[in-house]
Amino acid sequence: MTSDKKNISLLADIFVKSGLNNIVISPGSRNAPIILAFANRAEINAFSIVDERSAAFFAIGLALSTKKTVAIACTSGSAVLNYASAISEAYYQKIPLLILTADRPVHLIDVGDGQTIRQYKIFDNYVKSSYQLPFEINSKDEIISTEAIINEALLNCKYPQPGPVHINIPFDEPIYNTSDKQITGNFIGNPTRFKTKLIGNISKKWNTSSKVMILAGQMSPDTNLNTIIKKISKHSNNIILSETTSNIYGELVIDTIDNVISTISKVEIDNYKPDILISLGGQVVSKMIKKFLRNNQPKIHWHISSSGEKMDTFFCLTDVIKLKEIDFFGTILPSLEKNNSSYSNIWQKRKKLIDASRREYLLNCEYSDLKVFDSIFNLLPHNCVIHLGNSTPVRYSQLFGIKNDIEYNSNRGVSGIDGQVSTAAGYSYYSEKLNILITGDLGFFYDSNGLMNHHLSSNFKIIVINNSGGGIFRFIPGPDSTPNLEEFFETQHNWKAKYICKAFGVEYTKAESISEVNNILPSFLSSEKGPSLIEIFTPSAKNGEVLRDYFSFIKSAENK
Numbered sequence: 319m320t321s322d323k324k325n326i327s328l329l330a331d332i333f334v335k336s337g338l339n340n341i342v343i344s345p346g347s348r349n350a351p352i353i354l355a356f357a358n359r360a361e362i363n364a365f366s367i368v369d370e371r372s373a374a375f376f377a378i379g380l381a382l383s384t385k386k387t388v389a390i391a392c393t394s395g396s397a398v399l400n401y402a403s404a405i406s407e408a409y410y411q412k413i414p415l416l417i418l419t420a421d422r423p424v425h426l427i428d429v430g431d432g433q434t435i436r437q438y439k440i441f442d443n444y445v446k447s448s449y450q451l452p453f454e455i456n457s458k459d460e461i462i463s464t465e466a467i468i469n470e471a472l473l474n475c476k477y478p479q480p481g482p483v484h485i486n487i488p489f490d491e492p493i494y495n496t497s498d499k500q501i502t503g504n505f506i507g508n509p510t511r512f513k514t515k516l517i518g519n520i521s522k523k524w525n526t527s528s529k530v531m532i533l534a535g536q537m538s539p540d541t542n543l544n545t546i547i548k549k550i551s552k553h554s555n556n557i558i559l560s561e562t563t564s565n566i567y568g569e570l571v572i573d574t575i576d577n578v579i580s581t582i583s584k585v586e587i588d589n590y591k592p593d594i595l596i597s598l599g600g601q602v603v604s605k606m607i608k609k610f611l612r613n614n615q616p617k618i619h620w621h622i623s624s625s626g627e628k629m630d631t632f633f634c635l636t637d638v639i640k641l642k643e644i645d646f647f648g649t650i651l652p653s654l655e656k657n658n659s660s661y662s663n664i665w666q667k668r669k670k671l672i673d674a675s676r677r678e679y680l681l682n683c684e685y686s687d688l689k690v691f692d693s694i695f696n697l698l699p700h701n702c703v704i705h706l707g708n709s710t711p712v713r714y715s716q717l718f719g720i721k722n723d724i725e726y727n728s729n730r731g732v733s734g735i736d737g738q739v740s741t742a743a744g745y746s747y748y749s750e751k752l753n754i755l756i757t758g759d760l761g762f763f764y765d766s767n768g769l770m771n772h773h774l775s776s777n778f779k780i781i782v783i784n785n786s787g788g789g790i791f792r793f794i795p796g797p798d799s800t801p802n803l804e805e806f807f808e809t810q811h812n813w814k815a816k817y818i819c820k821a822f823g824v825e826y827t828k829a830e831s832i833s834e835v836n837n838i839l840p841s842f843l844s845s846e847k848g849p850s851l852i853e854i855f856t857p858s859a860k861n862g863e864v865l866r867d868y869f870s871f872i873k874s875a876e877n878k
């Protein structure tokens with residue numbers, strides 16, 4: 319049984335033929351044909367989520383964990399606009415989303431027909447391409463041209479780099495009629511992979527340089543790439559700097575960038591700045607490394623991007639290497655020669671010193687966000703998935719380093735606090751592993767609708783750091799020099815998550831001291847009961863002070 323609307327019945331058939339099977343649908347009337355065509359196909363897993371904003375972030379989570387395009391579908395009107403923030407995240411984090419919006423026929427737009435807005439091309443700044451399906455397809459030619467639109471849209475979700483694609487679909491009344499006749503179509507399949515000329519002279523430049531920095535931004539975990547990077551890190555002229563969200567780890571990898579960069583004094587800069595910078599992956603979280611490399615630009619900056627994206631984060635990009643990261647480093651490794659540089663040693667020595675200083679500081683540190691994050695990162699179980707909330711959670715993670723059996727995710731495409739719960743919930747749905755979201759309180763309350771969801775899985779756990787507002791505004795320079803800190807920046811509050819959890823049937827527990835955190839967290843993380851949430855209350859006024867004190871303490875380590 320499918321919808322009697324041929325355009326959507328054909329789309330559903332080609333969707334399945336392309337190997338896709340997940341769609342997140344929000345309720346409405348105009349999208350009834352989409353519901354009929356997709357939710358009744360045995361091959362399709364259709365999720366029902368009311369809040370379109372949350373539904374789209376949930377779909378991002380599904381797409382990240384399955385590494386396949388996920389569709390989202392909603393009715394007409396403002397429902398469509400609620401997809402916008404997730405679509406912008408998918409665009410900048412390069413996540414394949416197929417956006418299906420039901421619409422009225424063109425002649426009913428802007429004539430006061432209710433729940434009607436101008437939807438065609440509405441997301442053009444944040445999607446790879448937009449399409450509108452014809453609302454009637456009868457002739458063979460109409461079916462062939464519609465098939466071509468659908469194929470182009472599906473291929474564009476993945477190639478040459480993943481991203482969101484929008485298809486607006488007008489339906490005329492009646493919209494609830496069904497048909498037993500499934501319209502069938504063809505899926506053309508993957509385009510040819512482009513081959514790039516090997517980068518012959520790169521290894522020559524690399525081998526003659528004494529200071530090569532490799533900086534890894536956001537990427538999905540890749541064990542093979544980590545094996546190659548480990549070998550490259552053994553060359554004394556190379557230093558690997560990795561963000562937590564890069565999932566790049568290793569004994570010689572600098573995985574606590576802010577700790578080390580914050581201690582480099584003016585006179586030492588030349589020892590640390592690179593001649594050659596090689597960047598890979600997506601967004602970089604560390605404001606410190608961005609500032610360091612923009613102020614101390616390398617002569618050469620190569621960015622690795624299989625789609626050839628010119629991401630000039632440090633305003634000194636010289637070349638884009640159109641290869642997959644693993645192909646580039648795998649190709650170059652055999653040609654790397656021994657080098658007598660002391661570059662790697664300088665960085666390693668500083669890291670060792672700072673790691674010891676950090677441990678010393680944390681031993682006597684007052685109860686604060688920093689102390690709590692220390693406990694959390696020490697108590698994380700093996701082989702789990704961490705979803706880092708934006709604002710301070712993803713930044714605190716950069717002070718503690720990467721564990722090689724943990725996956726790290728975060729919405730760093732556009733760093734919004736508006737979809738953290740929903741994305742993590744979506745990711746955990748197909749994940750076999752324990753999934754833990756570490757989020758700030760505002761990030762939790764903003765997306766607490768992420769719990770208004772029948773598809774929450776038992777392996778999903780949420781740690782809320784409740785510091786009564788936007789704690790980051792107590793640390794970054796600026797807000798506390800204005801009279802508006804508490805009300806307009808930090809937006810102080812006394813909200814608690816307990817009754818939200820109760821409303822949505824989520825297990826709740828709380829902690830208000832470091833001993834409670836250390837006593838309760840292990841059982842919370844190991845309990846089979848889920849989804850569950852622990853709310854850890856911390857003293858807002860203390861947090862900024864402690865973090866500033868921490869950075870000045872580790873900075874002074876060099877002089878001890």
Ligand SMILES: Cc1ncc(C[n+]2csc(CCOP(=O)(O)OP(=O)(O)O)c2C)c(N)n1
Pocket residue numbers: 707708709710711733734735736757758759760761762785787788789790791
């Ligand atoms: C959708 C959205 N709105 C506003 C912001 C600006 N913003 C960045 S951090 C932050 C505060 C977040 O507070 P919380 O989640 O409690 O984290 P904390 O700073 O306390 O760690 C805000 C409002 C944003 N990033 N995303």
Ligand SMILES: [Mg+2]
Pocket residue numbers: 758759760783784785786787788789790
């Ligand atoms: Mg907070």
